[in-house]
Amino acid sequence: MADTTTVAEQATQEPLTVDEAMIAVMQEIGPVGKNGRNEKQNYQFQAYDDIVAAAQGPMAKYGLRMLPEVIDQKHFVRGERTNVAILTVRYRIRGPRGDEIDTPIVVVGEGADVADKASNKAMTAAKKYAFKQAFEISDDTDDGDFKHPVAAGSPIDWYVAQLDRPNVWQNPNALASLLERATGAGHDGLHMPNRPGTTLRSVIEARGRKLVAEQQERQRRQAEEAEAMRAQMSAEYPEPSESYDAWDQAVPAQQAPQRPAAPA
Incomplete structure (x- = not known):
């Protein structure tokens, strides 16, 4: 049955506490399906727009607001030209009485862009997961991120x-x-599975040194091969001792003019 309570009647009712309002919102949101799809990496995910659309109406109905505050940020370039932003965002949730939850929601969002939208994308990712955590939004099956082919537990x-x-x-x-x-996430010291005492940093650095050494060795061999080729060409095709004109006729070498003898 539809809710027929008017705005005037709602105004005379005692406002809900922030906890009561959050529970009411959770009851109305329900699961959000994985309607987004990453074609390049072949996996489905809960889209940001779907999560916001599911939560926005119930939040407005029960007077909840989420107030973001960026408490940490990292910016760097990945590869040659991809700008990356990693933002740690704290969300305070305020109810219709003006009270807030005891423990704010803290999430990390990462965004990458070849232009200037990395921070915007990071904020979008942070907001998406703040909604998921605050209202325990599921897809009624498994956690979407664990279906990502390169994600794990x-x-x-x-x-x-x-x-x-x-x-x-x-x-x-x-x-x-x-x-x-x-390193930025504090994970470089993690130990590799089934390799006691071996950290992620040591594996990556050792592999990087090997690749650089192999590249330098290839460049050295290429330089030696180029020099050997030049020597072979010089031996097989020496510079001619005589010059030739346009009709392939030898042109006598010009002799230096003789200086006249001094008078006796």
């Missing part, structure tokens, strides 16, 4: 999956970017 599993990718394992720049990301 712990951070080190994700990094291992990245290292398994040929475009990362064979690329010194990609390895350096991965190590920079791990």
